[in-house]
Structure formats: structure tokens, C-alpha cells
Amino acid sequence: MKAILFVASLLFMTTAQAEVFVVNDKIEPVTLEDQFEQPLVVNEQTQWVLFSRGMKGGELIQASLESLPAEKQPENLVYIADISGMPSLIARFVAIPKMKDLPFSMGLDREGDVTATFPSEKDMASVIKLDKFNVVSIEHFDSSEAITEAISQ
Numbered sequence: 094m095k096a097i098l099f100v101a102s103l104l105f106m107t108t109a110q111a112e113v114f115v116v117n118d119k120i121e122p123v124t125l126e127d128q129f130e131q132p133l134v135v136n137e138q139t140q141w142v143l144f145s146r147g148m149k150g151g152e153l154i155q156a157s158l159e160s161l162p163a164e165k166q167p168e169n170l171v172y173i174a175d176i177s178g179m180p181s182l183i184a185r186f187v188a189i190p191k192m193k194d195l196p197f198s199m200g201l202d203r204e205g206d207v208t209a210t211f212p213s214e215k216d217m218a219s220v221i222k223l224d225k226f227n228v229v230s231i232e233h234f235d236s237s238e239a240i241t242e243a244i245s246q
Contacts, residue, residue, distance in 0.1 A: 109241040110228040118228045123207055125173060133171060133200035134155035135223075141170040141244055144211050147178070150218040156237035157218075157244070158197050164200035167244050172197060175213075177205030220244065 114120055122137035135142060143152040143158075151174050158166065176184055184203070192199060202208040213219050214233040220243050222229040234240045 113212045114210050114228055115212070116228050116231055119226050120210075120223070122226070122227060123173070123200070125202055125207060127198040127200055128189055128195070129198070131198070133173075133198055135173070135200075137225050138169050139171050139223055141167050141239055142144075142211075142219075142223060143170065143172040143214070143240070143244070144174070144208065144213065144221060146175045146211070146213040146219075147216060149216040150213070152233065153218040153237045153240060155195065157240035159233040159244070160237065163196070165245070166197075170244065171200060173200040173202065173208060173211070175205050175208045175211070176204045177203060228231050 107194075113164040120135070125133050127133040143154045145154055152170055156173075158172065176188065179188060181203075189201070192201075211219065212221070212231050214234075217235050218240055220230075220232045220234060220240060222231075232243060234243065
């Protein structure tokens with residue numbers, strides 16, 4: 094009986110995990126609060142999503158966006174960061190106040206639920222190209238220059 098329960102719980106756990114979306118998938122609209130507690134939305138007009146799940150990826154995206162003058166940044170670009178791994182006190186009193194000094198908005202997934210299906214690689218930034226919620230391409234970069242080049246095409 095214990096073995097049956099164990100197997101059943103394993104099956105439930107594997108089906109309960111979210112699958113990461115891939116090229117040609119259609120994603121759902123996303124709404125998160127940015128560092129200023131304003132809504133940041135991935136909608137039908139969004140063409141680029143920059144995504145980071147860790148500090149290194151976030152630093153790469155930050156360097157890329159800071160290197161581009163605002164008028165050269167692509168329209169319909171959204172930056173989203175999964176900060177669920179950050180201790181809440183550090184996020185609230187250190188990280189988010191620093192984020193308010195950045196010259197761009199970033200959607201903050203504080204719990205990790207909204208971005209659970211977003212593709213990511215350790216210590217890399219993800220660049221996701223969309224066309225009306227359809228995933229056209231997914232690339233992972235380990236340099237800010239490569240991110241800048243990818244979103245400047």
C-alpha cells in the first residue's frame with residue numbers, strides 16, 4: 094500500500110510541475126508589478142521579453158539596457174525578473190530600492206509562479222521574441238553585448 098501511495102504521489106508531482114514553453118507555443122498574457130508597484134504587462138503588442146531568474150542574468154540585462162539610449166531600445170520590450178529566490182527582507186529593503194534607480198521598468202515575479210513556465214539557463218539571460226503571444230524564438234545569452242545585438246535587429 095505504501096508503494097502505491099509513493100508511486101501515486103510521484104505521478105502527481107511530475108504532472109503538477111509547469112512545463113517550460115518552447116518555440117511555437119502560445120503564451121498567456123502576463124501582468125506583474127514593476128519596481129514602482131505599477132502594472133507591467135506582456136500583451137499582444139509585446140515583441141521582446143527579457144527574462145532573468147538569477148542575479149547574473151539580471152546584471153547582463155541591466156548592462157544591455159543601460160548601454161542602449163532609450164530611443165534605440167526596441168518598442169514593445171518588457172523586462173521580467175523572477176526574484177522569488179531572493180530573501181524577502183533583502184528584496185524589500187535593499188534590492189527593490191536599488192531597482193528604482195534604474196532607467197527602465199522591470200516586472201518583478203516575487204513568488205516565482207507567474208514565470209514558472211519561462212525558459213532560463215543558469216547564469217544567463219533569456220531573450221524571448223513574440224508575435225501576438227506566439228513564441229518565435231528563445232535565446233540564452235551570457236554577455237550584455239550579445240543581448241544588445243539580439244534586440245537591436
